[in-house]
Amino acid sequence: MKTRMLSMLVLGAAAFAQASGALAQAASAPQAQAGAEAETQTAVADYNAGNLSTALKEFREAADQGNRLAEFNYAMMLLNGEGTTANVDEGRKWLLKAAQANMSHAQYVYGKMYDDGDFVARDPAVAHQWFLKAAQQGHVQAELALANQFLDGRGTPRDNAQAFIWYKKAAEAGDMTAQYVTGSFYEHGGDGVTVNLNVARAYYAAAAAQGDPAARLKYQDLSRELQDEAKKQQSK
Template structure:
């Protein structure tokens, strides 16, 4: 298995989503092909029956099921039920990505950012992150926002960073909620006006995820408001 890349790319979350019937496609999309076959492969995988799982994923992948394509790629990459085949894994990962699977697109971005299995390229990473982010992938939205905020592989752009952080924050990402709060606390001319009430709201949302920094910020802003009232 090449390097340490395989353990960093997660199969389990997607397997569980399929196994418990969580939505993988938007409601307006037609049913995915080979769903029953993919579910059977998921069951086999969770039972540790990797030979049956990889066979099922391979067959469903050939029929165009994008979850199967991704999971087949991950099994090939990690050498589960087969010898590790990183280049073949990349082929199937690309098929899943081109099949509009946002997690596969995000994974490609992550590989390019780290330079694992593919040549390191921040520009290519951001192209993949943007495809996934446009499809609603929250991790990709945060990654893209962060790269715009720091100017990694894209021109530094606090406005675009705020746009993508806001999307991730609205989807419930705690780290993005904290950053959106900081935008409102400071104010960025031409991007967002200073708004302490909005800052409190977003810090409170981040704090609800257990972020101690957000909780400290919220307490500080509330204390400042109380002091200001007492001096009126």
């Protein structure tokens, strides 16, 4: 989970840099909220500079004021034992706060904990609830996780039609794995999906462009198949 935290911190820093002007002009925003956002921005900078104990303190101060990014990052530092001794119970508590505040990435990470059994007893049904919340907000990793659960019947009854819906959403958002699986659905059909080799080839091509070697082979196979079919039609 450490890598997820680092990813979110980088995103947080970028978001703050982009919104700095808006923060200065946000007359309608409560002063406390603006202060918590500024405190979180400072904490992100300190974390990225390696000042972990300082960042931990700053995240906690901003988290106490209800900043969701601060809640999430404070939770992850506690869970990872960064800048402090690991404290799983306290880390889970703050991660849940961020998830309950409708932060989609916190919802995904909280669900992933239950899906994998990290820091908690494995419970795919609980994971499913949080994946769904995050996926409904367009969180791509959650969309893929939800699709996998529907395909496997893990934490929810098996439902290939629902799996396809969520794989396609993640594929359209650029997820390589989802692009491959969506291509496979269109190649083979079933569960409400009509076979369409041209569409399948397009999804395989998208995954291949991101470096998936299996998708590249699928793209090549379907290209040959479609060419052969076109030649047969022309010869009639």
